[in-house]
Amino acid sequence: MGSNCSLHLAWPEGKHLRNDVEVRWSKYGLKFTGGEIICANQKGTVLPATRQPLEEGWKRLEGMASGDRRHGKEPAAVEEDNFPEGLRVLAVDDDRVCLRVLEAVLRECKYKPTGVMDGRTALKLLREKGEDHFDLVITDVHMPDMDGFQLLELIGLEMDLPVIMLSVNGEKATMYKGIKHGACDYIVKPADIKEIRNIWQHVVRKNHVAVIHNRSDSDDADQRVARPVIGKGGAKSKKCSKKKRNDGEGSDDDKRGRRRNTWKKPRVSWTGELHNRFLEVVYRLGVDRAVPKAILEMMNVHNLSRENVASHLQKYRLFLKRVTDDPMKPNHMGDSSESRRNASYMGMSHQGVLPSSALCPCGSHNLNAAPPSILGPHGLSIQPRNWAMSTVGNGGLMPDTGSRHASGPPVGLFANTSDQPMQDAFPRIHFRSGKAYHSVLRQKLMEVNTSVVPSSHPGTSSVAAEMPNGGQLEPANQFLVQPREQIGHFSGPMGMAPSAMGTHGDTQLPYLAGNCTNPWQNNVAPSSFAGSMVGAPLLPSSQVNVNLPQINQTIFAPSSSEMAVFQNEQQNQMAGTNINNTTSVDIYSQQMTPLFNMASNAAPVEMTNANFSPMNQMMVNGGSTSSPSLNLQAGNPVAPPAQMANGGGSSSSALPGHLDSSVVPPAQMVNGGGSSSSSLPSHLGSSVALQTQMLNGGEGASGILPVQDDPARWHDSDHQPTYSTSNFLEDIFASMASQDFNPDALW
DNA sequence: ACGGAAATAT
């Protein structure tokens, strides 16, 4: 057949790096030159032999059109004469052009092709027609919706058809993955027609070997598939040195039962739920004792491995450390890189993912007890291949940083949060250095945890979290930050992390903000707050939706004299920044803390706009004030009361008392995205700029803007009031009262 | 088993 015919034409130049003589596999620098294989990782680092499981198989691949890699055999030397014409080949590719070419080539090679555009259609076809209807399947691996790997798995589970995968870049890992998923062979695009012509051998062999399979019976598909690849070559010895994993040595692995097939472990998605559980356990154990094994046991999540936990713990520690170490650096609004970095850890703080029911979770519940149903039967959520694209679940905490998130449906952010992977951005916290590591960690933990999220309401579509806002406020998030030192008493976050708090009475709060001077700009966002942001749609630093202006402000708590200063500074800054809507939210976002302002009367509303970011306000109390009544304004429902607490040394009692008066926040809410009409209150409209306000202890005096709010607006029909005030309050209080404030009660 | 770090998957 026209050997001239080549699939080369079907694929765009640049994607592949293969030519007849030398092969440069892929974008990661894997090279295949003159019989010698050089393996490099994504960064161009040459990998040691140990990391080259396919080495041998790879070599073999060169030279042979196809082979039965699945069984680790050399391709049967089949006589051309045996070529069975008319084999029915199902070709799957989402690219029409490629598919056409493939079909043409197959036809050219005397096969009888049937092409389908995507994986799902292919699977459907296979199910409808039955496996007997086809002799072979050849599929591209990179397809949306259902990629080749998924298709491979499903086909493998449901039928016994040889499947050959096509990979665009020829990356070893991809090939290997395909083999592990059951592909009997792989062909790198652009594929030479000779390879296509030889695929019939798989069919022949399959029929042949059917018997041979007896052995595979016990092994699951997994094993049978991969092993071959590795063990194949004779020469491999050296390379396999480390490889031992699969080779005989596996004793170690075997013992642990780890030997599991070569199947790769499914990727675990650390959803907000899962992460929250993790945090709880960590808190319970205490930083010192929080080691992977113990955490794993306490988490009691099915299918979660120690390694998974260790990895997450590693990341968490890294987060804590970063927080600790990072000197506050003033950041300018524009410091995107910085914010980005932080973003990666954001998720580490407690996610607001918990459903309201779960609100209390924190500490008080015994984790060991039944895990929240949210986690699902297994508790674990494995990421679907494409999850990243669609979800971001940040517990609401994090705003999406990535653009990709933007695309995601804002809606239901909260609602789904629990199962969504959390975005990992940790809020940045700055601690003062100098403390003992543990001590710092402890603090951090507390902080971090604090945030709890109010529940998510399913109904809401929008991103935003619920913000109850009391009637009055709409201030955007205001955080009160206390001066570092003063932060000492944290009352406990409202929502959650009670436990942590409880534990350390003395603990000081980490200080969230850096210095007074730069309160906002710094990323100082208090972690705890961050957590709290929860509901709100926090916009995380990076970006939020453009449209929405969000504003979060941090407020320092002023207990001390610093307050004054602080305020001034803020004001100044504000002035500078003032609100442009859209503008960088970054600055603010990190600091967002939800505030609770509970207005007594106002019903909290959930602000749902996706873009909307609620403003949270933390209440701080400056020194003195105390207002008698509680007023929680609606910032974030979640905001833990504790935080509100007071700044200065005030008593831990922090609660509500202070809140009210002290805060004066007028923040602005913006609504983003979407329509302006959105749920926000009218004033909030996107166009509205917010003002920042600080809360200061005393009256709003300090220069801050008064808030004006019309509670009524929140009730607009447009709004979806999801959270009822009463409930909201109840939750809050309940948590405050029972948990948060009572440390001992918790764990 | 741990924890750090490299590798690899998204």
Next chain:
DNA sequence: GATATTTCCG
């Protein structure tokens, strides 16, 4: 390109 997870290794 940057992150998130997994895997390897001392």
